[in-house]
Amino acid sequence: MIHTRGLARDYRAKKEIVTAVKGIDIDVEPGELVAFLGPNGAGKSTTLRMLTTSLRPSRGTATVVGHDVHTQAKRIRGKIGYIGQGNGAGHNHRILDELVDHGRFYGLSSAESKRRAGQLLENFGLTSQARRAIGTLSGGQRRRVDIAMGMMHRPKLLFLDEPSTGLDPQNRVNLAEEIGRLRSELGMTVFLTTHYLEEADQLAERVMIIDGGAVIAEGSPTELKATLAGDRIRIGLADEMAAKAAAVFVGEHLPTARETTVEDATLTTAVDNGEATLPKLLRGLDSVGLEARSASVRLPTLDDVFLSLTGRTLRDADQAAQTEGSQG
Ligand SMILES: Nc1ncnc2c1ncn2[C@@H]1O[C@H](COP(=O)(O)OP(=O)(O)OP(=O)(O)O)[C@@H](O)[C@H]1O
Numbered sequence: 001m002i003h004t005r006g007l008a009r010d011y012r013a014k015k016e017i018v019t020a021v022k023g024i025d026i027d028v029e030p031g032e033l034v035a036f037l038g039p040n041g042a043g044k045s046t047t048l049r050m051l052t053t054s055l056r057p058s059r060g061t062a063t064v065v066g067h068d069v070h071t072q073a074k075r076i077r078g079k080i081g082y083i084g085q086g087n088g089a090g091h092n093h094r095i096l097d098e099l100v101d102h103g104r105f106y107g108l109s110s111a112e113s114k115r116r117a118g119q120l121l122e123n124f125g126l127t128s129q130a131r132r133a134i135g136t137l138s139g140g141q142r143r144r145v146d147i148a149m150g151m152m153h154r155p156k157l158l159f160l161d162e163p164s165t166g167l168d169p170q171n172r173v174n175l176a177e178e179i180g181r182l183r184s185e186l187g188m189t190v191f192l193t194t195h196y197l198e199e200a201d202q203l204a205e206r207v208m209i210i211d212g213g214a215v216i217a218e219g220s221p222t223e224l225k226a227t228l229a230g231d232r233i234r235i236g237l238a239d240e241m242a243a244k245a246a247a248v249f250v251g252e253h254l255p256t257a258r259e260t261t262v263e264d265a266t267l268t269t270a271v272d273n274g275e276a277t278l279p280k281l282l283r284g285l286d287s288v289g290l291e292a293r294s295a296s297v298r299l300p301t302l303d304d305v306f307l308s309l310t311g312r313t314l315r316d317a318d319q320a321a322q323t324e325g326s327q328g
Helices: 044-051 073-079 095-105 110-123 139-151 169-186 197-203 221-229 240-253 274-287 302-310 314-327
Strands: 002-013 016-028 033-037 059-064 080-083 157-161 189-194 206-211 214-219 231-236 258-263 266-271 294-298
Touching (some): 016 059, 073 080, 080 139, 095 110, 169 197, 206 302, 240 274, 274 294, 302 314
Parallel strands (some): 033 189, 033 206, 080 157
Antiparallel strands (some): 002 016, 231 266, 231 294
């Protein structure tokens, strides 16, 4: 469905060349749901815009639905759906008309277009607003109209750029349900970008983690967490000194432990098989006079995966990108 090799894009900014995407290889097979996860500025939108033919790659090759992005852009556009980050719909148009026109543009009959528009309006909780002008809607409502538009013609391949941004929790669920429906009815392939960990975790069968314009890991959320992150153990001790002594103990006696940190009186570390390791570790600490006041073990998240790979959490990386952006 999507195959790229060495796909790259440079931007010229203030006489400097910024390489936003640094030669990435992507393979997405029919029917897959793949999430591109990364912090602000990682290169997600740039990649998506190259794949949907709205931006020319600087280097590399890419085929989408069997066509070359360099030479067959029109054919690609006719076969895909693309829901970008901005508002695509016109301000004065009524929602229903906008959706029906969109369906007609993609070759649906008038009756089919109306039926489909009605169904999507209902799925996204917009039925009572159907005759309102798009310009009068709230940000979240407009986002839902954009998503409905991208789904009108039931594309075989749907690209969604940060689809959940601006949606409330109920509408995130509605979006996930609609994606699920289109996938089971049509075997639709979905490629979405997100910086919401929960979304990548719950929705995607495969996650590609992108940072600084390069794909740094990929796999199912379960695989990534199992191979890259490790279970997180947290132990509360009497005070900071005891927690630091416990960290030294972990370093000496638990060779597989990684990312051990101390904050106030709490020690955190990542290990394989946390449930079996925790009791042994507690006994070990006890034997050297370090008594735990509390202890817990939790399964890793995709944020832990990102932390293991980059030394930053996704949230920190987002904040850093925003600070950089506001200074630049
Ligand atoms: N038109 C442009 N001119 C110069 N630099 C750009 C341009 N568009 C994007 N960039 C830079 O390219 C890099 C990647 O941007 P991109 O929008 O692809 O990231 P992203 O992962 O989609 O981020 P976000 O989550 O914020 O949408 C960033 O450093 C960004 O500042």
